Amino acid sequence: MDATKKPLRIPPQFGVYAEKHNLFEMFRKLIEDLLIHKPGDPLEFLQEQLKRDDNDVPAIIIHGPTASGKTTISKMVCSSLRTAYISADNLLADDVSATAAEAKKHLQNNQPIPTDLWVKMIQARLQLYDCVKKGWVLDGFPETREQALALQAVGITAKHYVVLEAPDTVLIERQMGKRIDPQTKEIYHTTFDFPTNPDVESRLVEPPEGCSETSTGERLMKWHRFSKGLERCYEKYSKFVNADQPKADIFAQVLTFLKSKPRSLAPHTPRVILLGPTGSGKGVQAALLASKYNLVNVSSGQLVKEAVANESKMGEAMKPYVERGMLVPDNQMVKLLDERLSQVDCTSRGWVLRGFPRTREQAENLSSCGHEANRVFFLDVPNDSVYERLTLRSLDVVTGQRYHSLYNPPRTVEIKDRGLQQPKDAEEEVRQRLSAFYAYAEEIADFCEDAQHVNADQDPHTVFECIESMLVNPTPKKLDLDE
């Protein structure tokens, strides 16, 4: 039991396991719930929490000044995510609940509804089956920081907070043209969104809150007074969307945000696979990632060469294939990688792999060895650029300097004349490698569902930034809609 001779390590497979099942976040959520509710019997409480099937339901607040279109967007989000829609109006419209009746009494006496009453109403609503099961969208509530804090104190907090923003003048103009169909409660606009049906047109009335400039101004003042305080409550997961755009554009932006997951504090060892045709910059990106994030740079070709040079048992077995310029058989390759990726530096620091897998079968074999990547990137680059990048390269045989006739042309004609091309860069060779990649690209993409595509036809550092952002942020959630 001498820890220096045989270090007591947590098995590396557990890291993969914990990540797969999101254990860190689960534990965090459980302890958070315990601390918020402080139940007398934590065991009973934890068991209840664990027996709930799914905690990963949407919890969204959509907010914004008057006439910013928050109700429209909320309803669109609700119908596409199939979540419950909650607004102050439909909470008050509840005839059964005693709290709603009490709140209405306050309204009739022209008094504001006290915060604790609001909290009670929302708490009761969120405990209903549809909210628990499918999630909820809260439209335009909480209105003040006080209400937001009160909600947080009882453990109600959103996972996403969306604010629709627009200049005041735009909002006032919008409000002035706002019309409501009293039968369907649909909202129309006299200039931007006029009903096509003449029956509806004849029914339109002005909204109950009035559309004069002064009343809108008053409500905008109220919004500006409280919005900063609200932002502070939700700053970690908020998103500001410009509301002065077409409805579909706003909705698309909101949806992209709702797909993103909040950053987690869970320990994260990046295990990256870079896939892409020859000349897409896999090597460059891998080197950049490895140096910035201290990852182990694993290249399948390099590994084979190392094994052969070391004259290891495995290297000897691979030697005949390498000498004939054939691909090493899958089972040997997977074994070689398994050996490399199981070493301590790879399991503790993470790795970035390139040049492998080339086929779906290889990808399957690799993940069945327990080396599952948590990020897969496809470097997309058109064939023309690949030819341009590779076939124009030349090497000065005298100085060993490398040139590229477009990006880094030789300075004199003399140097240009003695430049030689690597046989691997010949157009025919490149074409073969490209077609070898594209033959299997689709089936690998099929296997790696979480793969993310990067446009690699840009400056290397732009591509790197793009990859970085995808590496650091959690992979976006797949929302089961998008049809």
Next chain:
Amino acid sequence: MDVPRASESKDYLQQHKIMELFDNLTAQLVFNRPDNPKEFMANYIQTLKESRTANMNFPCIFDETNIGSVFGMLDPTKKGFITFAQYKEAMVTMGCVGYDTSPPGAEQDCISQDTFTREVKDSLSRASATFQPQ
């Protein structure tokens, strides 16, 4: 630094031994790696609740044969005794809580298997009883 709510929360965690509970849960998960960790954890808490009522059979990853083999490792020549230093080290390694720091035989530097087994069992069940003492 210590706002009242923070210290209140810390007290709560300590009083109900929440952190110890989660440590044990993690140990169980590392060891078993079940396909459905949620269900597994719920079952673990169920057994813990039952043992709380019965005040025995606390869930623990070590059982009696494990304790026996640990002793066997420390006493490869089968003398039937281990030294006090070995005893202490074994207790720490197995994650025992509040074990007897002067067990019978400590002065002679030889601790018998019976003492060892009893101490480990007692302190392991103390470590597994992660709830507020009744």
